[in-house]
Amino acid sequence: MRILILGAGKMGLFMSDALCMDHEVALYDTNPNRLRFGFKTLRFSSLDEVRDFNPEMVINAVTVKFTLEAFRTILDYVSPTCMLSDIASVKTGLPEFYREAGHPFVSTHPMFGPTFANLSDLSRNFAIIIGESDAFGKAFFYNLYRGLQLNIYEYTFAEHDETIAYSLTTPFVSTLAFMGVMKPQDAPGTTFKKHIDIARGLLSEDDYLLTEILFNPHSSAQIERICDKLEHLAELIRNHDAEGLLDYINECRKTIARQH
Numbered sequence: 001m002r003i004l005i006l007g008a009g010k011m012g013l014f015m016s017d018a019l020c021m022d023h024e025v026a027l028y029d030t031n032p033n034r035l036r037f038g039f040k041t042l043r044f045s046s047l048d049e050v051r052d053f054n055p056e057m058v059i060n061a062v063t064v065k066f067t068l069e070a071f072r073t074i075l076d077y078v079s080p081t082c083m084l085s086d087i088a089s090v091k092t093g094l095p096e097f098y099r100e101a102g103h104p105f106v107s108t109h110p111m112f113g114p115t116f117a118n119l120s121d122l123s124r125n126f127a128i129i130i131g132e133s134d135a136f137g138k139a140f141f142y143n144l145y146r147g148l149q150l151n152i153y154e155y156t157f158a159e160h161d162e163t164i165a166y167s168l169t170t171p172f173v174s175t176l177a178f179m180g181v182m183k184p185q186d187a188p189g190t191t192f193k194k195h196i197d198i199a200r201g202l203l204s205e206d207d208y209l210l211t212e213i214l215f216n217p218h219s220s221a222q223i224e225r226i227c228d229k230l231e232h233l234a235e236l237i238r239n240h241d242a243e244g245l246l247d248y249i250n251e252c253r254k255t256i257a258r259q260h
Contacts, residue, residue, distance in 0.1 A: 002026075004055035004078075006070045007062035008034040008043075009206075011087060011110075015061055016041050018148060026053050028074075051077040057140075060086045065208035068097055075101065083137050089164060090212045095132070095157045106130070106137025109160065110150065111167070123149040128163070131156050165218030172213060173223055175202050 001023045005012050008029040016038050019025050026042035028050055029035055035043040044050055055078055062070045067088050084105045086094060091107060098105045107130035112122060127150040129141055138154075145152050155163060179199050185192060202210070213219070236245045 002055045004058045006060045012061035047077045057083045063206050063208045064088050064212045091157050104134040106133040108141045126151045129154050165216045165222045168213050169219040169222045
């Protein structure tokens with residue numbers, strides 16, 4: 001299959017590497033400097049090259065703020081039967097776009113980032129495939145993600161954004177709050193250093209990705225839950241309620257035990 005990948009950033013290059021041995025892959029980016037890398041791929045910086053390539057699938061891997069803009073830019077340069085695909089971490093606006101575009105589409109979310117994941121072993125990572133997607137597109141990405149040993153779940157667009165508000169907003173907000181009160185430590189403990197490593201990784205992510213995840217329509221409710229838990233924990237500490245604090249800690253242990 002001829003596959004065009006929009007955006008030669010971290011995820012664009014990762015998708016290119018994952019597909020290039022079995023498909024004819026091209027990378028398109030408006031910044032030629034980002035096209036220096038990419039194994040066994042064509043590299044385009046003009047839309048005329050996109051038209052000549054005549055892709056059968058377009059995978060949009062640009063930063064989430066520009067996902068819709070990137071799609072609209074190339075619509076006049078691909079055939080009406082070309083399948084559109086996104087890997088966006090927030091799906092806001094995409095269902096409406098796909099309905100208007102009239103192309104077959106498949107929407108997925110590989111739930112790992114090149115910053116944190118061990119790309120040589122993704123067996124403990126996850127991917128979501130959106131249930132409203134075209135059947136062929138879903139089969140294509142099921143095959144791709146299984147080959148990468150990812151654990152796959154199928155959600156609707158609405159279920160996806162609810163899940164992301166829980167699984168990404170919670171750690172993002174917790175880490176940003178930690179950074180907001182952090183003081184430099186000359187002799188940091190092991191736990192403190194682990195938190196710093198997580199914070200450095202988070203802050204190295206694209207700013208637009210961070211803001212769009214936190215602006216997810218479901219994020220506010222999740223943040224309110226975090227605040228409620230913090231207030232409860234603060235009350236236990238203020239009152240030196242040892243029994244209540246131990247109950248809280250044991251409930252946390254039970255929650256952790258239920259995680260994958």
